[in-house]
Amino acid sequence: MPPILSISGVEKHYDSGLTALGGVDLAVRRGEIFALLGPNGAGKTTLISIVCGTVTMSAGTVLVAGRNIVTDFRATRSTIGLVPQEIALDIFSTVWNTVQFSRGLFGRAPDPAYIEQLLRDLSLWDKRHSKTIELSGGMKRRVMIAKALSHEPELLFLDEPTAGVDVNLRRDMWALVRRLRDRGVTIVLTTHYIEEAEEMADRVGVIDKGRILLVEDTAALMEKMGKRRLMLELQQPMAAIPAELQGWPLELQSDGQRMVFTFDAHGEGTGIAALLKRLGELGIDIKDLETTRSSLEDIFVSLVERG
Ligand SMILES: Nc1ncnc2c1ncn2[C@@H]1O[C@H](COP(=O)(O)OP(=O)(O)OP(=O)(O)O)[C@@H](O)[C@H]1O
Numbered sequence: 001m002p003p004i005l006s007i008s009g010v011e012k013h014y015d016s017g018l019t020a021l022g023g024v025d026l027a028v029r030r031g032e033i034f035a036l037l038g039p040n041g042a043g044k045t046t047l048i049s050i051v052c053g054t055v056t057m058s059a060g061t062v063l064v065a066g067r068n069i070v071t072d073f074r075a076t077r078s079t080i081g082l083v084p085q086e087i088a089l090d091i092f093s094t095v096w097n098t099v100q101f102s103r104g105l106f107g108r109a110p111d112p113a114y115i116e117q118l119l120r121d122l123s124l125w126d127k128r129h130s131k132t133i134e135l136s137g138g139m140k141r142r143v144m145i146a147k148a149l150s151h152e153p154e155l156l157f158l159d160e161p162t163a164g165v166d167v168n169l170r171r172d173m174w175a176l177v178r179r180l181r182d183r184g185v186t187i188v189l190t191t192h193y194i195e196e197a198e199e200m201a202d203r204v205g206v207i208d209k210g211r212i213l214l215v216e217d218t219a220a221l222m223e224k225m226g227k228r229r230l231m232l233e234l235q236q237p238m239a240a241i242p243a244e245l246q247g248w249p250l251e252l253q254s255d256g257q258r259m260v261f262t263f264d265a266h267g268e269g270t271g272i273a274a275l276l277k278r279l280g281e282l283g284i285d286i287k288d289l290e291t292t293r294s295s296l297e298d299i300f301v302s303l304v305e306r307g
Helices: 044-052 073-077 095-105 112-121 137-149 167-182 194-200 218-225 272-281 296-306
Strands: 005-013 019-028 033-037 059-064 080-083 155-159 186-191 203-208 211-217 227-234 250-253 258-264 286-293
Touching: 005 044, 019 044, 019 059, 019 211, 033 044, 033 167, 033 194, 044 059, 044 080, 044 155, 044 186, 080 137, 095 112, 095 137, 112 137, 137 155, 137 167, 167 186, 167 194, 186 194, 194 218, 203 218, 211 218, 227 272, 258 272
Parallel strands: 033 186, 033 203, 080 155, 155 186
Antiparallel strands: 005 019, 005 059, 203 211, 227 258, 227 286, 250 258
């Protein structure tokens, strides 16, 4: 099956002289959840904005469901929904009118039953007569999603859907995104949160400085790069890793006050028990310990260093 979104050779050079995208190729498969990961300024929003027609590309081609977004703008745009990073709502309009109006903008005939279902799915039905100014931040975000889905798009972009939202709402959003996928909507989301990509996405693409560094199945990426670390705060600072511990993946930080052990989160045994036993035998006392998972930044650093 041809990809629902096909991006080839896309470049964006802003008037300021900045190259936000330096030749991006990417294919998103129909029916998948695709996470675009990247640090601030990587070019994620620029890429999404190009596909949605709010930023013009300097070079390249984008096809949505096989149709060119430039020469066939209206048709392609009507198959796309966009939930932008920023909440933008007519604050005096009711939830119902906001969503209804948005559907009309895409030339779709009114369909109260569809909008009712949408608002119920988003737990907004009770708020349908409320003005958007009266809603909480989380509810406003859900109205943004309802707006983006009002015209029944096949491809939905969520730009940082859970930035600044609490854990409960984040879980609700994830569940919603999965339900949409189950109904056949293809979803592209951008995020800084590795757990979000790990939890949600079938595939991830990593973008940095306007270039795609890799596209991979999420499980495979985590397998490869999902390192975890054990941070050991030492009672006595150390000048160097003792000879008896050579061969262990250890490094010292914070002027020798902290020892960091890196292990494979997906391996058979982590080696933590063996390490702690060895430290005990060597009389190395530990004040505190904590495990951390490699962050997106770590994955980036290793990708950029390798590239
Ligand atoms: N209108 C503009 N004019 C000039 N430069 C811009 C404009 N919009 C974005 N940029 C620059 O393009 C680069 C990519 O920005 P973009 O917003 O696409 O990144 P992002 O990956 O979405 O970042 P974030 O995670 O912070 O949202 C940045 O260096 C940004 O400063």
